[in-house]
Amino acid sequence: MPSxxxxxxxxxxSIRENHESxxxxxxxxxxxxxxxxxxWYKELAANIPARGSVIPEVAGMVVRDAVVxxxxxxxxxxxxxxxxxxxxxxxxDPGEPDxxxxxxxxxIWEFDMAQLEKPILTHEAFSGYADQIFRWQNEExxxxxxxxNYRDSSGEIRSLLDGSLDIEALKLLKMGxxxxxxxxxxxxxxxxxxxxxxxxxxxxxEP
Numbered sequence: 001m002p003s004x005x006x007x008x009x010x011x012x013x014s015i016r017e018n019h020e021s022x023x024x025x026x027x028x029x030x031x032x033x034x035x036x037x038x039x040w041y042k043e044l045a046a047n048i049p050a051r052g053s054v055i056p057e058v059a060g061m062v063v064r065d066a067v068v069x070x071x072x073x074x075x076x077x078x079x080x081x082x083x084x085x086x087x088x089x090x091x092x093d094p095g096e097p098d099x100x101x102x103x104x105x106x107x108i109w110e111f112d113m114a115q116l117e118k119p120i121l122t123h124e125a126f127s128g129y130a131d132q133i134f135r136w137q138n139e140e141x142x143x144x145x146x147x148x149n150y151r152d153s154s155g156e157i158r159s160l161l162d163g164s165l166d167i168e169a170l171k172l173l174k175m176g177x178x179x180x181x182x183x184x185x186x187x188x189x190x191x192x193x194x195x196x197x198x199x200x201x202x203x204x205x206e207p
Contacts, residue, residue: 013075015039015047017057033058033082041076044068049080058082120180125169129160133173136160148174 020036049063061082068078136150148160148170
């Protein structure tokens with residue numbers, strides 16, 4: 001004997017599909033299928049499927065949205081719209097790592113380098129010795145000057161080597177070097193960079 005169709009008993013108001021189920025809508029964004037369920041409004045409202053979930057009755061489709069409307073006598077009607085899976089509606093796989101969030105925009109400053117020619121006595125190696133170096137450079141006794149000695153304002157003999165001056169830096173002064181090169185970092189909008197870097201000039205051949 002063939003089995004009978006599943007016909008709800010008289011007075012059975014449990015959630016079940018309605019005859020309106022199966023409506024198909026074709027549009028530019030894709031096909032959608034509508035499932036209609038009826039039953040007690042409270043039960044329908046408590047069983048609204050989540051967005052992206054799967055309805056067993058329709059394979060290959062996921063829930064796009066679901067609406068429950070109240071009917072007379074405490075009844076209700078649920079309309080579920082299904083669509084093909086997409087990035088927005090797919091349920092994320094807990095085993096797959098989350099995609100990293102994009103990094104915020106960063107401001108990057110670009111600077112140009114320029115070489116500047118400055119008096120050698122402005123270099124930090126000679127800091128604090130301007131007066132002593134001036135007297136030594138103007139010393140009239142060649143013997144004193146050759147050994148980095150000079151006479152101070154009272155006539156006493158002093159030596160540049162008594163302080164923290166580097167002997168190698170003093171040799172540059174003895175050779176007559178007047179300028180040195182320094183590096184300057186500036187923004188491109190205000191940078192002025194010469195095509196040919198300045199050269200250190202030797203103004204004296206005194207040993």
